[in-house]
Amino acid sequence: MPIKLNSTDADFEARFAEMLSAKREDSADVGDTVSAIIADVRARGDEALCELTAKFDGMELSPEGLRFSPEEIAEQVAKVSTEDRAALQLAAERIRAYHARQIPDDASWTDPDGATLGWRWTAVGAAGLYVPGGQAAYPSSVLMNAIPARVAGVERLVITVPTPRGVVNPLVLLAAQLSGVDEVYRIGGAQAIAALAYGTNTIRPVDKITGPGNAYVAAAKRQVFGKVGIDMIAGPSEVLIIAEGEQNPDWLALDLLAQAEHDADAQSILITTDEMLAHAVAGAVDRILPTLPRAEIAGASWRDYGTIIVVRDLDEAAALSNRIAPEHLELCVDDPEALALKCRDAGAIFLGAHTPEAVGDYVSGPNHVLPTARSARFSSGLSVLDFLKRTTMAKLSPGALAAIGPAAVRLAGAEGLQAHGASVQARLSVLNERGAG
Template sequence: MTFFLATTDADFESAFTALLGMKREEAEDVDHAVAAIIADVRARGDAALIDLTARFDRMEVTADRLAFSPAEIEAEIAKVSPEDRAALELAAARIRDYHARQLPEDRSWTDAAGATLGWRWTPVSAAGLYVPGGLASYPSSVLMNAIPAKVAGVKRLVVTCPTPGGVVNPLVLLAARIAGVDTVYRVGGAQAVAALAYGTATIQPVDKITGPGNAYVAAAKRRVFGRVGIDMIAGPSEVLVIAEAGNDPDWIALDLLSQAEHDESAQAILITPDAAFGHAVAGAVAKRLETLDRRAIAGASWRDNGAVIVVRDLDEAAALANRIAPEHLEIMVDDAEALAAKIPHAGAIFLGPWTPEAIGDYVGGPNHVLPTARSARFSSGLNVLDFMKRTTMARMTPEALAAIGPAAERLAISESLQAHGLSVRARLDRLNRSE
C-alpha cells in the first residue's frame, strides 16, 4: 500500500523514518562472484571476456569482434529514423551547451610573502562509460555520460555495452557517435568494468569509469575504485514532488509515474499542504496506471515505495525534503524559487508546472546522472569536473621562503619529521650565508 502520511499524525515521525530507512534494493550477495570475475579478467584478459560474454550474454564473440567495427556501426545507425536522430541531436546540443559552462578556470596569484600560488585543471586521459544492455539501454544516458567527458577534454572515450543474445540498440550507437565516443565494446557486467580498469590485449585501461549498471556492475565499480576513478554507486531512481492545490493532479500523477515506471525499486513521493489534493493525485495515479504499458512495474513501485505526505505548510515540506535529499525534486508552488532556496539537499530541481522531470532526463541540458539514496546530502550529479582533476602549484622565492620557512621548520620538528625541517633549513642557511 502506498504510504499516505500527514505530519499531524501522532506516529508521523516513526512512519517517516521508516520510509527514509527503507532498503529498496535486494542486498544480493554478488561481491564474491564479482571478485572472481575481476580476477579472471586480470589473469586471462580477452579470453576471460569471451568466456564470460558467452556465459552471461549468451553470445559467441572473438577478440577481434569485441569492438563494433565502423561498418557495423554505420549499418546499425542507418536504421534510426530522421526524427529520432534529430531529437538526439537536439538533446546533445543542449547538454553540451549546459556542460560547457561548467569548465573551471585555472588560477595563479602572488601573495604578500612573494609566493606564487595557484592551480591548474586538466582532463583525465581516458574514460570508459558503462551502458547497460537490455531493458535499461538508454541512449540518453550515453549522451549524459559522454558529453561531459568530451567537454572536459578527455582524449580517449570508450563505451562498454552488453548485447545479450546479440541484440543491439541502434540509438545507443548513434548517441555514442554524436557524443564523440571513440570505440564501443560489446561486453557488459563486472567483466566490462574489470577490462576498463585493468585492460586486456584488446581493451586499453582507462582512468575513470562512469555509468549506471546492475548490482554486479556496482560491486565491480566499488572494487576497482582507487585503481581508477568512478562516478558513484547508483541506486534506484527517485522523485519528490512538492505541489500545492491548484496544480493539475494528472500532470503530477504522470510525473510520479515517470519515476515509478523505471523500476519496481524506484520511489515517487508527493508532499502537499492539501490533503484533498493529495488524494486527487493518488486517484489520478491509479487511473493512469490502468493504461500504462509498464503498469506492472510502475504499479509495484507506487504500491511498495510510493508516498503522499500532507504537511502543515511549505516550511515543513522543505524540512522533510532535506531529510529525503531526493535525486529529483519538482517544485510546483507559487514561489518555487523561494522554496528551492530552503532545500540544499537535492540532486536536480525542476521549477514550476511546465518543467516535468522527463525534460531533465532528455533535453533540459543538466545531467540526468544524479545522486540517489539520500547521497545528494554529499554528492553531485555527473558533471565536467568528474572528468578533470586539479593540480595545485606553488613557487617560493628566497624572500618567500625566508618569510614562511621558519614556521614550516618548526611544525616539522613538532611532528618529528626531521628531514622535512632540514630541507627548509638547508635553504634558509644558504640565504643567511649570502646576506
C-alpha cells in the same frame, strides 16, 4: 496502497522516520563471483573476455570481433528514424551547451610574501563508460556520461555495451557517435569493468569508469576503485514533488508514475499543503496506472514505496525535503524560486509546473546522473568535474621561503619530522649566508 501521512498525525514523526529508513534495495552479494571474473580477465585477457561473453551474453566472439567496426556502427545507425535522430541531436546539443559552462578556471596569483600559488585543471586521460545492454540500454544515458567527458577534454573515450544474443540498440550507437566516442566494445558485466580497469591485448585500460549497471557491474566498480576512478554507485531512483493547491492533479500523477515506472524499487513522494490535491492526485494515479505499458513495475513501486504527505505549510515541506534529500525535487508551487532556497539537499531541482522531471531525463541540459538514497546530502550529480582533476601549484621566491619557511621548520619539529625541517632549514641557511654576505 501508498503510504499516506499527515504532519498533524500523532504518529507522524515515527511513520516518516520509518519511511525514510526503509531499505528499498535488495543488494545481492555477488562480490566473490565478481572477484573471480576480475581475476580471470586480469590473468587471461581477451581469452577470458570472449569466454565470459559467450557464457553470459550468448555471443561467440573472437578478440578481433570485440570492437564494433566503423562499418557496423554505420549500418546500425542508419536504422534510426529521422525523428529519433533529430530528438537525440537536440538532446546532445542542449547537454553539451549546459556542460560547457561547467569548465572550471585555472588560477594563479602571487601573495605579498612572494609565493606564487594556484591550481590547474587537466582532463583524465581515458574514460570508459558502461552502458547496460538489451532492454535497459538507454541512449540518453550515453549522452549524459559521454558528453561531459568530451567537454572536459578526455582524449580517449570508450564505451562497453553488451549485446545479449546479438541484440544491438541502434540509438545507443548513434548516441555514442553524436557524443564523439572513440571505441565501442560489445562486452558487459563485471568482465567489461575488469577489461576497462586492467586492459587486455585488445582494450587499453582507462583511468576512470562511469555509467550504470546491474549488481555485478556495481560490485566490479567497487572492486576496481582505486586502480581507476569511478562515479558514484547509483541506488534506486526517487522523486519528491512539493505542490500547492492550484496544480493539475493529472500532471503530478504522471510525474509520480514516471519515476515509479523505472523500477519496482523506485520511490515517488508527494508533499502538499492541500488535502484536496492529495486526494485528487491519488485518484489520478489509480486511474492512469492501469493504462501504462509498465503498469506492473510502476504499480509495485507505488504500492510499496509511494508516499503522500499533507503538511501545514511550505516551510514544513522544505524541512521534510531536506530530511529526504531527494535525487529529483519538483517544486510545483507559486513561487518555486523562494522554496528552492529552503530546500538545501537535492540532486536536481525542477521549478514550476512546466518543468516535469522527464524533460530533465532527456533534453533540458543538466545531467540526469544524480545522487540517490539521501546521498545528495554530501554529493553531486555527474558533471565535467568528474572527468577533470586539479593539480595544486606553488612556487616560492627566496624571499617567500625566508618569510614562511621558519614556521614550517617549527611545525616539522613539533611533529617530529626532522628531515622535513632540515630540507627547509638547509635552504634558509644558504639564504641567510647570502644575506649576510
